[in-house]
Structure formats: structure tokens, C-alpha cells
Amino acid sequence: MKSRKHSLRARLLIWLIVPTTIFGIVAGWATHLNARRTADLLQDAALLAAARVMAADVRWNDNDLVASVSPSTIQIVGTPEGDQVFYRIEIAGGAVIAGTSDFPRTRLSASPQWYDAQVAGSPIRAVSLKRAMFDNGKTIELVVSIGRTLVARDALVASLWTPQIAYILGSIAVAMILICTGLALELRPLEKLASGLAVHPLKSKERIDATGLPVELHPLVTAFNASLDVIERQTATQRRFIADAAHQIRTPLTLLGSQLQYARRQHGLDEVRETLTAMHQSNRAMVTLINQLLMLAQAEAADYTAYEGEAVDLRAVITLAVEKLALVARRRDIELAVAFEGALVVTGSEPLLSAVFSNLIDNAIRYSPRGTRVTVDAKETHVNVTVSVVDEGPGIPATLRERVFEPFFRASAEEGSGLGLAIAKEIVRAHGGVVAIHDAPGGVGAMVEVVLAREQEPRRPSARTPV
Known part of the structure; x- marks a missing residue:
């Protein structure tokens, strides 16, 4: 889990997959919305045409209004999917002339006016329009309403949306394949560089060659080579320091050992006291040297x-x-x-x-x-x-x-x-x-x-x- 989290390849794929997925979702939603809008426009146009034909078929018979709705009018909005068609012709605010009484009444703010409704528990898409009827100096306003169930409309939405969503998903799949292939090819220089760093001996005087690597990797190679130079200088300085420190400490230790041997051969108290004094001075010099070495090490490591x-x-x-x-x-x-x-x-x-x-x-x-x-x-x-x-x-x-x-x-x-x-x-x-x-x-x-x-x-x- 940790290696995947910190994998450059995985992180790049995540940065590509997440936006692409979001784009696919948004594009699919937009495509479905457009398909729905197109189907609604076609259905609304058919409903309006049928409503106008129905309104034109209303005639005066003496003092009565008579509506003669022909089957061809119903066929205008008929569909192969077997959608049900409902209509009603009525005097505004008055009696129903023709059609089903279950058709919902609506207040028209415009003519024509489209709306969604329900008839006998089935959702429909409907349109209502007004027509003025004139006779003997009087005017009667008719309201013609016609609606159709949504089976054909939904089928048209599916027929418009399904190929588009298939095209979008196919495009995303092809894009992801190309992206993965491209990442595999473009990350090869990094893998090559990592392999070279893994087998590169730190003691070698050679440096990583940036020839053939992408331009973006040149600063990395330059920084690595510079780090090798710094490490090499620090290693040389450390080795020299250790050698010098060993030499400096060896001298007072050798002197102290010689003084001990000399003191062991002495029998007089004065000679022993004089040798002990010299040994004390040698020991103090060595302590001073060691303290200075520790101070130098502390200073070199300080930040x-x-x-x-x-x-x-x-x-x-x-x-x-x-x-x-x-x-x-x-x-x-x-x-x-x-x-x-x-x-x-x-x-x-x-x-x-x-x-x-x-x-x-x-x-x-x-x-x-x-x-x-x-x-x-x-x-x-x-x-x-x-x-x-x-x-x-x-x-x-x-x-x-x-x-x-x-x-x-x-x-x-x-x-x-x-x-x-x-x-x-x-x-x-x-x-x-x-x-x-x-x-x-x-x-x-x-x-x-x-x-x-x-x-x-x-x-x-x-x-x-x-x-």
C-alpha cells in the first residue's frame, strides 16, 4: 500500500483517471440532457400539430359547438410503441365538448402551453391551446388539450443517448490505454536512471551521464553528481581528519607510555615525582586535544x-x-x-x-x-x-x-x-x-x-x- 501511494506512475495515473472520470460523467449527463431535450421537442411539436388540427375540427351546429375528431388526427401523435393518447376539448370554464373528463384542467398563462401531467395514473406530456369561436356577435373561447404517454419519448432518448455514451466510454478507454502506454514509455528514462543510480559505486570517480535523458531529468542528474562531489570531498576530509587525529593522539600516548616505562625503572622518589609531573603534563595535553577534537566534530555537525x-x-x-x-x-x-x-x-x-x-x-x-x-x-x-x-x-x-x-x-x-x-x-x-x-x-x-x-x-x- 505504501509503495503504491508513493509511486510516481500510480500518482500520475490517479491525476489522469480522476479528471477523465469526472469528464466522462459530466459528458454523459450533458449527452442525456441533450437527448431528452431533442425527444421533448419532437414530441411537443407532434402534440401541437394534433391540437391545432383538433381545434380546426370544431364547428358550429346551429347554436351548439360540435367537435369531430378524426382517427387521422390521433395518428399524428400515435407511436409504434403503443403510447396512449388522451385529449379534451372544452369551453373555457365550461362544459366538455369532446374527449376524456379525466384529463386534468390547467390554467393557461400562454397559448400554446406545454406541461407534464397524469391521466389514470400514467404520466403524460400534454399541450393546451385556446381558440376563439365567433357566432352571431358573440365569442366563445375553446381550450383544446392533448397528451401522450412517455414510452416513445423514453425510447427516443435511449436511442439518442446510448450511442453517445458508448462513444464517450470507448474514447475514455482508448485514451486510458494510450496514456498507460505513454507513461510506460516516458518513464523508461527514469527507470534507467534509477537502475544506474542503484548500481553506481559511490567510490567511483565516474558520474551519471545525462546524454539521452529528457531535459527535465538533467537538473536531477546534475544535482546527484554534485552530491557525489560533496560526498567525495567530505569523505576525503574525514579520512584525512581521522588520519591526522590518530597521529596527533598517538604522539602523546607514545610519550605517556615511554614516561611510564621510565618511571618504573626509577628508584628515587625525586625522579619518580619528576616523571609523574611530566606524565601529568602529557595527560593534560592529550585531554585538551581530545576536547578540541570533540568540539571540532560538534562544530562540523552543527546547524x-x-x-x-x-x-x-x-x-x-x-x-x-x-x-x-x-x-x-x-x-x-x-x-x-x-x-x-x-x-x-x-x-x-x-x-x-x-x-x-x-x-x-x-x-x-x-x-x-x-x-x-x-x-x-x-x-x-x-x-x-x-x-x-x-x-x-x-x-x-x-x-x-x-x-x-x-x-x-x-x-x-x-x-x-x-x-x-x-x-x-x-x-x-x-x-x-x-x-x-x-x-x-x-x-x-x-x-x-x-x-x-x-x-x-x-x-x-x-x-x-x-x-
Whole structure:
């Protein structure tokens, strides 16, 4: 049931069968209506002709009106189907001159006037007309009525309607056969494409060829090939990341194992204590590396839509990051300066954005010479919030400014894992922003610039505003 519901062929057939069925019903009803109208017109014409002949056969006999209805008059409305014919000739509002007294009386609003009635329990179609009779200066108005049962009329409707409905049903059947055949032929390219996708190896460098496919399928093939390219790039990046991560983790683990072996051979307490201190530093470095790897994985999997509706105050986030790194900067004799302009409220994740600016400020401190300054400048425009972290270090060559955002890449021999900028880039990307490296405004050092979309509707920020 589910496969039929989601079958393109079945859905197309439904879209074709339902309108065609509705058209057949409407066409059949219209055809029957036309056949009924035609039969009514023929019957009404015959009834009127007979009524006029009857009216002409009424004569004066002295002072009395006499109606002489001949059999030929009745034959005018007679039918091979054996319909019964009823008539009545009467003085308007007076006596019946000829015919059956069971014929229903009717008030004439026009002459002639057709109507449906019943005589002796049988439905009839009837017509009545008036005729003025003049004699000795007086005028008498006659009402001539004649009716016939509906057997011949119904037979004529059937004879007119049946061939038409058979033609309509036959046309619909032929159309459905042609439609099904056409669908089968036109959906073959889709089946061919589906078969090609099913057997297409994802590891292959080849792509689906759109030659011979309908024009409407070209965007689908193009999108699929583009998806394969993205998957291939992501797979290569993942493999490279896993290889680099394994290498980075293997180094501290190997060092930690060597230190354990060295500690086991020591007998003096001082040597063991010194080795344990080194092991503690190696363990802390490994924990830091693993935390950064987890943060990078979280950033790569992050989606900006998950943070919609969560307002973050960058003033509080940046201030907290500066407070955490103030001791590190003081030890390196580096001055931290912060400048804010505007509300600086964005939509996003406070923990992830905190990691971004902590990494950027930490990198700036790490690569700055002693006695210099690191400046954090955050300002707001009508659409964006721009945060710049400027240092007075050696700077980053233009040729390396893209590569420094790759995991484990380091532009210098300074101690570090090479993950800080990679984490920052992925988090900013997940928030729909951009991060780039430029020359410092003074020409000495580097400036890392982060641009995020400003929160359009002021809401209560999720971060605590510092006092």
C-alpha cells in the first residue's frame, strides 16, 4: 500500500483517471440532457400539430359547438410503441365538448402551453391551446388539450443517448490505454536512471551521464553528481581528519607510555615525582586535544537552524573569554584591550560562540611577542555584528591564510594542536557567518575578523551581562 501511494506512475495515473472520470460523467449527463431535450421537442411539436388540427375540427351546429375528431388526427401523435393518447376539448370554464373528463384542467398563462401531467395514473406530456369561436356577435373561447404517454419519448432518448455514451466510454478507454502506454514509455528514462543510480559505486570517480535523458531529468542528474562531489570531498576530509587525529593522539600516548616505562625503572622518589609531573603534563595535553577534537566534530555537525530563537549577548561572551585568558596574557606581559560598540546581540549557541572567541584570543596571545597588545574590537551595523581580534605578532602570509583553518595545520613552530582556527571556522559557518584573516590595521600582526548576522528582533539574551 505504501509503495503504491508513493509511486510516481500510480500518482500520475490517479491525476489522469480522476479528471477523465469526472469528464466522462459530466459528458454523459450533458449527452442525456441533450437527448431528452431533442425527444421533448419532437414530441411537443407532434402534440401541437394534433391540437391545432383538433381545434380546426370544431364547428358550429346551429347554436351548439360540435367537435369531430378524426382517427387521422390521433395518428399524428400515435407511436409504434403503443403510447396512449388522451385529449379534451372544452369551453373555457365550461362544459366538455369532446374527449376524456379525466384529463386534468390547467390554467393557461400562454397559448400554446406545454406541461407534464397524469391521466389514470400514467404520466403524460400534454399541450393546451385556446381558440376563439365567433357566432352571431358573440365569442366563445375553446381550450383544446392533448397528451401522450412517455414510452416513445423514453425510447427516443435511449436511442439518442446510448450511442453517445458508448462513444464517450470507448474514447475514455482508448485514451486510458494510450496514456498507460505513454507513461510506460516516458518513464523508461527514469527507470534507467534509477537502475544506474542503484548500481553506481559511490567510490567511483565516474558520474551519471545525462546524454539521452529528457531535459527535465538533467537538473536531477546534475544535482546527484554534485552530491557525489560533496560526498567525495567530505569523505576525503574525514579520512584525512581521522588520519591526522590518530597521529596527533598517538604522539602523546607514545610519550605517556615511554614516561611510564621510565618511571618504573626509577628508584628515587625525586625522579619518580619528576616523571609523574611530566606524565601529568602529557595527560593534560592529550585531554585538551581530545576536547578540541570533540568540539571540532560538534562544530562540523552543527546547524544554524538549531539556534534560531536563542539570543546571545556577545558583550558577555567576549568579556568572559577575556577574563579567562587575562592571567595567561599577564604571564606573557601582553595587554588585552576590548572595545564594544552597539548591542552586539546575535542568534546562536552561547557555548559554541564562547569557544570561538576563546580560541581566537588564545591564538593571538600565543603568537604575540612579549610587551605587545591584543585588541578585541566588536561593533554592530544594521545587519551584522563584526568582531576583530588584532595582535602585533609576525602575522600570517597571504598564501597560508586559507590553510590555517585546516585541522592540525600550524603556520609556526609554536606549541599547539592546530585545531583552534579550524574549530572557530566550523562554528562560525554553522551560525551562517564568515571568518577571515587580514593584515593588522597598523601593518604589524594579523587581524582575524568574524562577521555574524545581528539579531533582528530584540529579545532577552541568554548570556549574563557582566557588571
